[in-house]
Amino acid sequence: xxxxxxxxxxxxxxxxxxxxxxxxxxxxxxxxxxxxxxxxxxxxxxxxxxxxxxxxxxxxxxxxxxxxxxxxxxxxxxxxxxxxxxxxxxxxxxxxxxxxxxxxxxxxxxxxxxxxxxxxxxxxxxxxxxxxxxxxxxxxxxxxxxxxxxxxxxxxxxxxxxxxxxxx
Numbered sequence: 552x553x554x555x556x557x558x559x560x561x562x563x564x565x566x567x568x569x570x571x572x573x574x575x576x577x578x579x580x581x582x583x584x585x586x587x588x589x590x591x592x593x594x595x596x597x598x599x600x601x602x603x604x605x606x607x608x609x610x611x612x613x614x615x616x617x618x619x620x621x622x623x624x625x626x627x628x629x630x631x632x633x634x635x636x637x638x639x640x641x642x643x644x645x646x647x648x649x650x651x652x653x654x655x656x657x658x659x660x661x662x663x664x665x666x667x668x669x670x671x672x673x674x675x676x677x678x679x680x681x682x683x684x685x686x687x688x689x690x691x692x693x694x695x696x697x698x699x700x701x702x703x704x705x706x707x708x709x710x711x712x713x714x715x716x717x718x719x
Contacts, residue, residue, distance in 0.1 A: 555665035556596075556638060556658055558648045559589060560683050561710075563672050567679030568652065572604045575676035579708055581700060582670050589668060593645035596637045601650030602628070614643050618654065634658060652681045659687035667692060667715040672708050693718055 561582055562568055567575050591612045597605075599619040609615040609627035616629045616637045623630055631637050634657055638646060648658050658664050667688060692715040699711045 554638060554641060554644070554646055556634075556646050556648055556663045557666045557668065558655060558658060558664055559586060559668040560650070560655065561586075561670040561672060562683045562685070563674060563676045563679060565675055565679075566682040566685055567676040568650070568683045569600075569604075569681030570676065570679045572600060574604075575679040576672055576674065576708060579672070579710065582672075582710055585670065585712065590645075590647050590649070592643065593647055594637070594641040594643040595647050595649050596634065596641075596654070597649045598651040598654050604650075614641065616641070634663075638663065652683070656684055656687065659684065659691075664692075665717050667713075669713040669715065671711045671713065673710065674708055688715060691718060692716060 560568060561574065563575060569575065590610070594614040594616065595610055596616045596618065599617060599622060602617045602619070602622070607625070614629070615627060616631050618633060618637065619630055620632070631640070634648070634654060648654055694713055695716045696714040697711055699709065
């Protein structure tokens with residue numbers, strides 16, 4: 552791979568990341584700002600389902616890659632066939648994987664991921680249908696930085712931001 556990959560993901564207390572092709576919680580503005588500030592002026596890689604969940608549009612101020620076998624010809628999006636291909640052709644200094652579940656799994660079992668930015672939403676979402684496999688990080692990453700944000704007045708949830716780095 553030509554550059555390290557970073558994962559950015561928000562999860563519920565039980566690892567929930569998706570319900571009906573959307574986040575299982577209401578919008579958390581502060582977390583959206585956090586996501587924007589980390590991924591601005593970088594490459595973002597996503598699967599087709601994640602692309603559809605954000606409205607089938609490119610994220611502004613980013614190089615957007617969508618891994619898909621069925622999509623084609625979308626302005627502002629580079630359709631590619633694999634995570635490996637994206638890492639070879641990305642042009643920005645930083646590259647973030649933003650979803651979905653299977654791409655997260657592929658990346659975590661590889662040696663490509665250097666950091667994981669994980670936002671933990673302090674609530675449970677029992678109707679969620681897709682989960683982040685955090686157990687794949689055990690023994691391979693360490694929690695380098697974490698801090699709690701009381702977001703009770705800004706979206707209704709407390710969140711903790713974690714930055715995990717790969718253990719050398």
